[in-house]
Amino acid sequence: xxxxxxxxxxxxxxxxxxxxxxxxxxxxxxxxxxxxxxxxxxxxxxxxxxxxxxxxxxxxxxxxxxxxxxxxxxxxxxxxxxxxxxxxxxxxxxxxxxxxxxxxxxxxxxxxxxxxxxxxxxxxxxxxxxxxxxxxxxxxxxxxxxxxxxxxxxxxxxxxxxxxxxxxxxxxxxxxxxxxxxxxxxxxxxxxxxxxxxxxxxxxxxxxxxxxxxxxxxxxxxxxxxxxxxxxxxxxxxxxxxxxxxxxxxxxxxxxxxxxxxxxxxxxxxxxxxxxxxxxxxxxxxxxxxxxxxxxxxxxxxxxxxxxxxxxxxxxxxxxxxxxxxxxxxxxxxxxxxxxxxxxxxxxxxxxxxxxxxxxxxxxxxxxxxxxxxxxxxxxxxxxxxxxxxxxxxxxxxxxxxxxxxxxxxxxxxxxxxxxxxxxxxxxxxxxxxxxxxxxxxxxxxxxxxxxxxxxxxxxxxxxxxxxxxxxxxxx
Numbered sequence: 001x002x003x004x005x006x007x008x009x010x011x012x013x014x015x016x017x018x019x020x021x022x023x024x025x026x027x028x029x030x031x032x033x034x035x036x037x038x039x040x041x042x043x044x045x046x047x048x049x050x051x052x053x054x055x056x057x058x059x060x061x062x063x064x065x066x067x068x069x070x071x072x073x074x075x076x077x078x079x080x081x082x083x084x085x086x087x088x089x090x091x092x093x094x095x096x097x098x099x100x101x102x103x104x105x106x107x108x109x110x111x112x113x114x115x116x117x118x119x120x121x122x123x124x125x126x127x128x129x130x131x132x133x134x135x136x137x138x139x140x141x142x143x144x145x146x147x148x149x150x151x152x153x154x155x156x157x158x159x160x161x162x163x164x165x166x167x168x169x170x171x172x173x174x175x176x177x178x179x180x181x182x183x184x185x186x187x188x189x190x191x192x193x194x195x196x197x198x199x200x201x202x203x204x205x206x207x208x209x210x211x212x213x214x215x216x217x218x219x220x221x222x223x224x225x226x227x228x229x230x231x232x233x234x235x236x237x238x239x240x241x242x243x244x245x246x247x248x249x250x251x252x253x254x255x256x257x258x259x260x261x262x263x264x265x266x267x268x269x270x271x272x273x274x275x276x277x278x279x280x281x282x283x284x285x286x287x288x289x290x291x292x293x294x295x296x297x298x299x300x301x302x303x304x305x306x307x308x309x310x311x312x313x314x315x316x317x318x319x320x321x322x323x324x325x326x327x328x329x330x331x332x333x334x335x336x337x338x339x340x341x342x343x344x345x346x347x348x349x350x351x352x353x354x355x356x357x358x359x360x361x362x363x364x365x366x367x368x369x370x371x372x373x374x375x376x377x378x379x380x381x382x383x384x385x386x387x388x389x390x391x392x393x394x395x396x397x398x399x400x401x402x403x404x405x406x407x408x409x410x411x412x413x414x415x416x417x418x419x420x421x422x423x424x425x426x427x428x429x430x431x432x433x434x435x436x437x438x439x440x441x442x443x444x445x446x447x448x449x450x451x452x453x454x455x456x457x458x459x460x461x462x463x464x465x466x467x468x469x470x471x472x473x474x475x476x
Contacts, residue, residue, distance in 0.1 A: 004037040011041075021057045028061030033069050046452075055448065063455045085112060090122045091405070091418035097125075100132045110139040117148060123157040130163045134170040145171065153182075158191035165197040169204075180205055184213060187229035195229055203236060211239060218249055224256035360396060364403040385420065390458055394428040427453050434465070443473040 002010070007023070014020040024042075031038055042058050042065075049055040065071060085096045093116075100113060113129070113136065120126040130152060133145055152164040165186055168179075183205075186198035202210060210233070218230050218241060227249060234241065241249065356363065385400035398421060405417040430453045437446035446469055454462055 004035055007038060008041050017051060017053055020054050024054070024057040024061050028057075028064035031061070031065050033065075033071070039065065052448075056451075059451060059454075066455065085116045090125050091415065093120070093122070093125050094128060094415060094418075097128050097132050101135060107139050110136050114140065114144060114148070123159055126152075126155075126157070127159045127163045130160065130167055133167055137171055142171075150182075153186065158189075158194055161186075161189065161191065161194045162197050165194060165201065169201045180209060180213070184217070187226045188223045190225055195225065199229060199233060199236075202233060207237065210237065214239060215241075218245060222252070222256070224253065224260050227253050227256065360399065364399060382416070389420070389424055389427075390461075392457075392461060394424050394431075397424050398428070423456060427456050431465070434469075438469070438472065443469060 007027070011020055011023050014023065027038060027042070031042075033039075039062075042062050045058045046055065046062060049058055085093055087093055087096075100109075113132075117126070117129050120129060130149075133140075133148065137145060149164050149168050152160055153168075155161050155164070165183070168182070180202075183198050183202050187195055189195055189198075214230060214234060217226065221227055221230070231249065231253065233239075240246075356366075381400055381404055385397045385404070388394075388397040388400070401417045401421040401424065405421070430449055433449050434446045437443070437449060447466070450462070450465055450469065
């Protein structure tokens with residue numbers, strides 16, 4: 001294939017419409033996302049080309065590229081990744097990462113990427129940025145990549161830490177660090193996903209080195225998470241400790257588990273530990289006993305014991321009565337609690353948000369408030385938006401996509417919502433332009449504009465719009 005500039009020059013210098021059409025038809029089959037100049041040329045031609053035959057071929061070629069590589073928005077795709085990285089919208093920043101993933105970037109753009117990775121505040125975008133790092137190693141100094149990964153191994157977000165562990169394994173052969181030691185230190189992480197990634201990588205290492213580390217750390221470690229990781233690794237490689245070591249390991253895990261539970265309770269509780277106050281001794285002064293006659297002493301002691309016995313009996317009776325009363329109250333509370341739980345279950349079963357008989361706006365407000373606990377409703381809302389799109393109720397569909405994005409920023413629905421939102425807004429804007437052309441009686445422009453969304457809307461909807469335009473044109 002000739003260079004992009006040569007192809008563009010050939011199209012411009014073509015002596016006839018047929019030659020231009022043949023070249024453009026070939027582009028539709030062969031063009032790839034990295035041919036950005038060619039795509040930009042076709043996009044510009046689709047806006048400016050007056051010849052209907054060439055215009056149709058250009059749009060057909062763009063449609064083929066769009067279908068093959070799932071490019072939903074050509075202007076956005078053609079934007080410089082550096083500009084996209086600087087956007088305040090996380091979806092645009094994710095789009096920039098698609099360009100970096102294809103390695104179609106310059107050294108300068110890679111350095112912009114390095115700068116933006118430290119300022120990224122969205123954990124989902126940041127975790128994706130870390131996954132892109134290995135693809136840019138051929139552009140970036142290895143010591144910088146190594147420094148970035150080391151920093152993010154201690155990031156506050158578990159997803160970021162887990163991805164940093166995963167990426168580190170991809171470039172371990174090029175890194176000048178104690179890889180095995182670094183991996184082992186990650187076993188102290190409290191997040192299970194981060195430890196799992198580290199364990200997975202450790203199991204790929206030399207068994208002899210791994211066994212040495214196991215024997216060394218099983219005796220020295222006093223970290224709960226490291227000890228349970230040691231236990232897991234030993235099970236996975238069928239390694240058996242001697243009985244005293246195994247017994248010691250289980251004992252320490254049990255002991256440390258209790259400490260971790262107590263620590264968690266303390267962190268969750270709002271009260272502080274009370275201070276211990278020393279009390280003055282209240283003992284008997286035995287020097288006075290010598291001054292009391294023996295008979296009087298015996299009588300007095302008997303009376304004291306009798307009083308003590310009576311008081312003890314009364315206290316025991318009160319305790320029994322209080323215990324019985326509490327048991328009755330507990331039984332009543334259990335019954336009431338069960339009734340309340342059953343009511344809540346019935347409410348949840350009867351009225352999930354997407355089935356409640358309230359308007360769409362009210363449903364979306366509920367979704368925003370309770371989105372974190374309503375993952376089940378997400379796909380239902382997403383499908384509802386697609387149905388509205390098919391029914392050409394674009395404004396309502398846009399409201400749903402925006403709301404789903406706000407609620408589910410940290411998963412795949414965010415990306416899907418942005419993609420469908422872009423598509424819906426494109427269709428809405430084009431149909432608005434078509435309506436304006438109709439008002440001005442500019443039917444040729446209206447038809448050309450409508451052809452822009454031929455590949456975006458259902459065939460029956462497109463045909464219906466086209467039929468209306470042709471009928472109006474005939475009436476004129």
